[in-house]
Amino acid sequence: MKKVLTIAGSDSSGGAGIQADLKTMSAHGVFGMSVITAVTAQNTQGVFGIQDISPQMIAKQIQAIYEDIEVDAVKIGMVSQVDTIQAIAQQLLKYQAKNIVLDPVMVSKSGFHLLNPEAKNSLINQLIPLVTVITPNLPEAEVITGLTIESEKDMEEAAKAIFIMGPQYVLIKGGHLESDPVDLLYDGKAIQRFSTKRIATKNTHGTGCTLSSAIASNLALGFPITEAVKLAKEYITVAIENALSIGKGVGPTHHFYSLYQRAGLE
Numbered sequence: 001m002k003k004v005l006t007i008a009g010s011d012s013s014g015g016a017g018i019q020a021d022l023k024t025m026s027a028h029g030v031f032g033m034s035v036i037t038a039v040t041a042q043n044t045q046g047v048f049g050i051q052d053i054s055p056q057m058i059a060k061q062i063q064a065i066y067e068d069i070e071v072d073a074v075k076i077g078m079v080s081q082v083d084t085i086q087a088i089a090q091q092l093l094k095y096q097a098k099n100i101v102l103d104p105v106m107v108s109k110s111g112f113h114l115l116n117p118e119a120k121n122s123l124i125n126q127l128i129p130l131v132t133v134i135t136p137n138l139p140e141a142e143v144i145t146g147l148t149i150e151s152e153k154d155m156e157e158a159a160k161a162i163f164i165m166g167p168q169y170v171l172i173k174g175g176h177l178e179s180d181p182v183d184l185l186y187d188g189k190a191i192q193r194f195s196t197k198r199i200a201t202k203n204t205h206g207t208g209c210t211l212s213s214a215i216a217s218n219l220a221l222g223f224p225i226t227e228a229v230k231l232a233k234e235y236i237t238v239a240i241e242n243a244l245s246i247g248k249g250v251g252p253t254h255h256f257y258s259l260y261q262r263a264g265l266e
């Protein structure tokens, strides 16, 4: 059994964060483990409070896992504070973590800031250079690069600018484009496009969390990056097509598309 770790925040409503990550991992047939960085009081309508877990406790959680279990891939989500990022970077270096997927969560769909603005530079300087692939959405890529991104051409420029910061691959997500959502993968040499038709739904809570956990699961399963992203894009598309109208706001993606379905067994 492949083992995948998520280092992220808890979403009490179960649509994003740790909860979306573990659901995605189960659907991929990998064993999910979690290091909780913050607890949010959240639902489909908004984020009503955040309590950060101390950097010491975050470091201890990572230590407890790596001292005992071989980790095949890691997904990093909400990491809101400077010391949190430092603690995570130190531990990942210490344990020579592999297959790291960074979803640089900054603002929730409901408009709540999940990354302390002071922590942006730590994210860029300490975490980005360690990762296998970083998966910013358009607003996140704008904050990281300082560029304005309105077109696919702009996305290419942003991917190249982020690549220089040190990750092995950059995947810029086009969920926020006006047009159909195209994601671009850059490996330092060429751009690959992953496109689908835009699904007409308001229920897209946790799409980024789901996509990054699907990529981490696929890397753990041994797929090369292009295949890992292609399969993850298929997974998120089905999860959005079947998104649930739970709650009064932005509903969550649905994780019924299991490994067994992919194998044609159910």
Ligand SMILES: Nc1ncnc2c1ncn2[C@@H]1O[C@H](COP(=O)(O)OP(=O)(O)OP(=O)(O)O)[C@@H](O)[C@H]1O
Pocket: 016, 107, 108, 109, 136, 137, 138, 173, 174, 175, 176, 181, 182, 183, 196, 197, 198, 199, 200, 201, 204, 205, 206, 207, 208, 209, 210, 211, 233, 236, 237, 240
């Ligand atoms: N309406 C849609 N129809 C089809 N695919 C979509 C739609 N919205 C987003 N996607 C896809 O979902 C994935 C996540 O993209 P998105 O840009 O929404 O990430 P995000 O903003 O980080 O998500 P979140 O902040 O909710 O975690 C991408 O592969 C994107 O192309």
Ligand SMILES: Cc1ncc(COP(=O)(O)O)c(N)n1
Pocket: 008, 009, 010, 011, 016, 017, 018, 040, 042, 077, 078, 105, 107, 108, 109, 110, 204, 205, 206, 207, 208, 209
């Ligand atoms: C704990 C946590 N992590 C990540 C997100 C981003 O997801 P979204 O942008 O869909 O709200 C979130 N809302 N909560």
